[in-house]
Amino acid sequence: MSAIRSPKDARLADLPGPVVRVVQLREFHIYDQDRMLAAAQAGGWEPMPADELEGDDPKDFVGAAMFAAETTGELPGMDWLTDAQEGKLLLPSRGDEVADWSTESIRVNFGTGWRLSQAASPYSAPPQPESPHPDFAALFPLPAACECEEEDCTRCDWCLTPRTADLLCSALMWLAESAYDDAAELKDRPVTQEDDGTWGVFSRLPQVTWNQDMQWRRGLARACDDLAGDLKRGNWPQPTCAAEEMILHLAIDDASDLLGTSDEDPTHVALPTHRDDHDFSACSEFFFQDHDVLWLYNSRYNESHDGANGGESLVPSALQPGTWFENFLNVPPRAADRGYRR
Structure with a gap:
């Protein structure tokens, strides 16, 4: 009967009723390792074979904790530290899909910890001062002046x-602050x-990006x-992925718009001048x-986003939003553990 109600091979659009995705985050502290493992085995759990275990977990604590999470929720010798859930209604009109058919990784952001927020009280350590404005005159020293205008003059x-x-x-x-805030x-709502x-x-x-989730937007x-x-x-800013390329295009446009107010900024006015100042066309080049x-701004891709063409996406695979953070192979990648500023 259950197979008729919810066939396992069905896609989201084929299911007649609402589909809700619930992602659960649990963390356990194993304070008595032997006791916890014995309790898990007494309940029917068996550790993975020794040749399949990772070097940092030779006793399969991960497997035992997962067994506990799926059954009793806790075992003697372990304490439950964290239990958080995130849920969302999956909608075909928003481009959602059930996990087994999903073309994109499923990401969930549980936000920062409440203890961290609590620690930021009037009695905690004072915040660190903002870093000083970069000395761009020293960072980008100007070459010696040359007005020969010869074609091969370096x-x-x-x-x-x-x-x-x-x-x-x-x-x-500015783009970073706006993106973090928004x-x-x-969150996961579509634009x-x-x-x-x-x-x-x-x-x-x-528009092909408008259905992305909070974690993608934080990226x-x-x-x-x-x-x-x-x-x-x-x-020089060097994009390492499609996401950075798009951001750099937006920043170049915005930097050009800042020209109207740059004369009011004493820090900017104090910088040395050069004939190449504010040449944002060259930046794009x-x-x-x-x-x-930038092809993604073409109206044909907006139409595929809106469900035309039988629901098939016309966006090339290399430009699908789910691939935007994949590193270019010919550019050194960013540090994978760099985290987020906020």
Whole structure:
């Protein structure tokens, strides 16, 4: 009977009733290892064969804890530290799919811990001061002046100037703050036409990204920080994935818009001038391997996002939002353990 009600091979659109995804986070502290393992085995659990166990878990504590989570919820010798859940209604119209048919990784963000928030009280350690504004004049020293304008003169080559780097870094930092704020508020809800640009960065992205979840959006915020970090270290911003390419395109547009207010910023005005200042067209030319990610603004991809063409996506696999954070093979990757700023 259950197979008729909910066939295991059915896709989300084939199921007549609502489908709810519940993801559970549990953490256990094993304070008495032998006692806990004995209790699990007494309940019917068997550890994995020795040749299949990882070197850091030779007794299969992970397997025993998973057995406890699936059965009694706890065992003698272990304490339950964390129990959190996240749930969402899966909707075909939003591009959702049941896990067994999903083309994208399932990610859930449980947020920061409540104890961490509690620790940030008036009685806790004072917050660290913000890092000083980067000295872009020192980070991007200007070449000696040359006005020969000869075609092969290396001294006349375009350079990333302190003033250009300053505005570009400011744009990336603003994008990062906006993305972190909006990801926290928007969570897993889709962006829609009715939002009318409410969601800053995410409303500006191609429509094929509008159904992404909170964790994906936080990854985009981190991409802003990563590119700003390149500049703060005195390097050209070098996109390592499609997400960073899209962010850098947005930042170049925003940096150009900042020109109208840059004369009011004493830090910017104090930077040395150069003929290549604020040449954002050159930034678009030199910072990217290609501009393929901008194809996603084409209306044909918006139509596939809206469910035309029989529901089949026209977006090339290399530009699917689920692949945006996959590292380019010809660029050194970012540190995998760098985490998130907030």
